[in-house]
Amino acid sequence: MNLLIEKLSRRFESEGGEAVNALCEISLEVMEGEFICILGPSGCGKTTLLRIIAGLEEPTQGRVKMNNEEVHGPNENLVMIFQDYSLFPWRNVTDNVEFGLEVRNIPPEKRRAKADEYIELVGLSSFRTNFPHELSGGMRQRVAVARALAVEPAVLLMDEPFGALDAQTRNLLQTEILEIWNKTKKTILFVTHSVDEALFLADRIIVLTARPGRIREIISVDLPRPRERTEPTFGALRKYVLSLIDQAKKD
Amino acid sequence: MGKSICCKKTLIRIILPLIIIITWEALAYLINNEFILPKIESILLVLLTPTADILGSGGLIGNAAISITRVLIGFLVAALVAIPLGIMMGRRETVHDFFDVTIQLIRPVPPLAWVPLSLAWFKIGITSMAFLIALGAFFPILLNTMDGVKGVKRTWIEAATNLGASEWHILKKVVLPGSAPTMWTGLRVGFGIAWMCVVAAEMLPGTNSGLGYLIMYAYNWGQVQVIIAGMVIIGLIGLIFDTFFKEVERRKFSWRELDR
Numbered sequence A: 001m002n003l004l005i006e007k008l009s010r011r012f013e014s015e016g017g018e019a020v021n022a023l024c025e026i027s028l029e030v031m032e033g034e035f036i037c038i039l040g041p042s043g044c045g046k047t048t049l050l051r052i053i054a055g056l057e058e059p060t061q062g063r064v065k066m067n068n069e070e071v072h073g074p075n076e077n078l079v080m081i082f083q084d085y086s087l088f089p090w091r092n093v094t095d096n097v098e099f100g101l102e103v104r105n106i107p108p109e110k111r112r113a114k115a116d117e118y119i120e121l122v123g124l125s126s127f128r129t130n131f132p133h134e135l136s137g138g139m140r141q142r143v144a145v146a147r148a149l150a151v152e153p154a155v156l157l158m159d160e161p162f163g164a165l166d167a168q169t170r171n172l173l174q175t176e177i178l179e180i181w182n183k184t185k186k187t188i189l190f191v192t193h194s195v196d197e198a199l200f201l202a203d204r205i206i207v208l209t210a211r212p213g214r215i216r217e218i219i220s221v222d223l224p225r226p227r228e229r230t231e232p233t234f235g236a237l238r239k240y241v242l243s244l245i246d247q248a249k250k251d
Numbered sequence B: 001m002g003k004s005i006c007c008k009k010t011l012i013r014i015i016l017p018l019i020i021i022i023t024w025e026a027l028a029y030l031i032n033n034e035f036i037l038p039k040i041e042s043i044l045l046v047l048l049t050p051t052a053d054i055l056g057s058g059g060l061i062g063n064a065a066i067s068i069t070r071v072l073i074g075f076l077v078a079a080l081v082a083i084p085l086g087i088m089m090g091r092r093e094t095v096h097d098f099f100d101v102t103i104q105l106i107r108p109v110p111p112l113a114w115v116p117l118s119l120a121w122f123k124i125g126i127t128s129m130a131f132l133i134a135l136g137a138f139f140p141i142l143l144n145t146m147d148g149v150k151g152v153k154r155t156w157i158e159a160a161t162n163l164g165a166s167e168w169h170i171l172k173k174v175v176l177p178g179s180a181p182t183m184w185t186g187l188r189v190g191f192g193i194a195w196m197c198v199v200a201a202e203m204l205p206g207t208n209s210g211l212g213y214l215i216m217y218a219y220n221w222g223q224v225q226v227i228i229a230g231m232v233i234i235g236l237i238g239l240i241f242d243t244f245f246k247e248v249e250r251r252k253f254s255w256r257e258l259d260r
Ligand SMILES: Nc1ncnc2c1ncn2[C@@H]1O[C@H](COP(=O)(O)OP(=O)(O)OP(=O)(O)O)[C@@H](O)[C@H]1O
Pocket: A012, A013, A014, A020, A021, A022, A040, A041, A042, A043, A044, A045, A046, A047, A048, A049, A211
C-alpha cells in the first residue's frame, strides 16, 4: 500500500461566478497501516479531500497516487464510509454488506461467507436479516463499516463516521474501530470534528486551517494504546491541539 | 380497549353507507318508479346473478372480464413506454429537457378529447381503446417514475460507485429499487385512471361489449337497475385493484416511510 497526496487543490465555481477555494496544496504521504485523523474547522474542505481521494471528485490541481497510479474515479483499494451511512434501505444487513461483492460478480456462496465474516467482525451477527430502519445509528454505522471492509480495500476513508452518534456510542465505536484496525491492518483516514476522538484514535493528526484548507500542522501522537483520556499526557496534547485549532480558525 | 376502538372505527365507517342504502330504499318505495330509482332488491337481483345474460349483451362477469382485459392491455403499453422514458428523464437532464415541453403540452389534454382522433386513426376497436387507456395511464406513470428516479439519494449512487458498481449495476441495483416505491405509486394512480378511461371508451358508439357498453345499453332499454349494478361492479373492481396495489406497497416498499 502506498498512498500519496501531492499538492492537492480544489476550487468550486459557484453559479454566481464566484470561486471558492476549498483546499490548497495539500501534500501527504500515508504510511501502510497508519491511522490518520484529519481535524479542521467546518467548511475547510475535509469532506472534499476525502472525496477526491476516493475518486468521487477531481482535484483542480495536484494528484492522488495509489500504488504509484493516479486516482481518477473509483479505486478498489479506496473505500469511503459516509457520515450518513448511505446504506441501501431496501436491502437487509447481509445484502447491504454483499453489495460490493455482488458488483464484482463474486459467486453467491463466497459472497455470503465473506459478508458473514465481516458482519461478525462488527458484532452484528444476530441482525443479519434486519433492515437499516430497524437498527440504531451506531449499528447502521457498523453495517457501513462491514460493507466497506467486505470488498477488502487497503484504505478506509471515513468522513465523520461517528458525528451523528451520542457520546457513549461514539466512545464504544472508537474502541471497536481500533480493534478492527488491529485485526485487519487497514490504513485509515478518518475525518473528525472532535479533538478528543482524534487523540484517542490517531497515529498522526493532520490539522487543517480554515478555508481554503491548508495543512496547519501534522502531530504525531505517540501515546501507547489503549489510550486513557484522563491521563495528563493526553490532557496536555489535547490542550495543544485545541490551541492549534483556535489559531487555525483565525488563519 | 384496543378492540372497542376497532369496533368504534368500523361502526363509524359503515354508518354513511347504511344511511344511503336505507334512504335509497325508502325513496325507491316512495317514488315507486323503477326507471328513476330502482329498489335495492332489483339491483341485488342483477348483482347476484352475475353470469345471467342481460338483454342479449352477455352477463356482468363476462363484460367485466372484457373491460379488465382491455384495461390491462392499455395499461401495459403505457407502463412499457412510460417507465423507461421516466427513468431516462430522471437520470439525464438533457433527456428531460428534450421531452419536457411536449409532455407538458400533451398532459393537460384529457384522454376523452383524444376520442375523435383515435377513432379517425384506429377506427372503433381494441386499438383505439387501448390507445385511450394508455394515454390516461401514461402521465402518472411517467411523472412518478421521473420523480422517483430524481429522488434516489446521491449518496446511494456515490456509495455504489465507490464500491465498484458500473453504470448498469447502478441502474439495476440502486436506481430501480430506490425509485420503485414512487414508481409503484405512479402505476397505482395510472391504473385508476386507465380503469376510468376504459369505462368511458366503452360508452362510445360502435362498441358492443364491456361494462361501459353494458350500462349505456341498459340505459337505452330503461334498465336502471342494470346501470346501477354495473356501476357497483365498476367501483368494486377499481377498489380490488387499488387494494392490490396498496398491499404490495405496504409489504414491499414500507422502507420508504420507515427510513428516515
Ligand atoms: N459541490 C460543491 N460546489 C460548490 N462548493 C462546494 C461543493 N462542495 C463543497 N463546496 C464548498 O467547499 C468548502 C469545503 O466543503 P467541505 O464539505 O469539504 O467542508 P468540510 O470541511 O467537510 O466541512 P464540515 O466540517 O462542515 O463537514 C465549503 O465552503 C463548501 O461550501
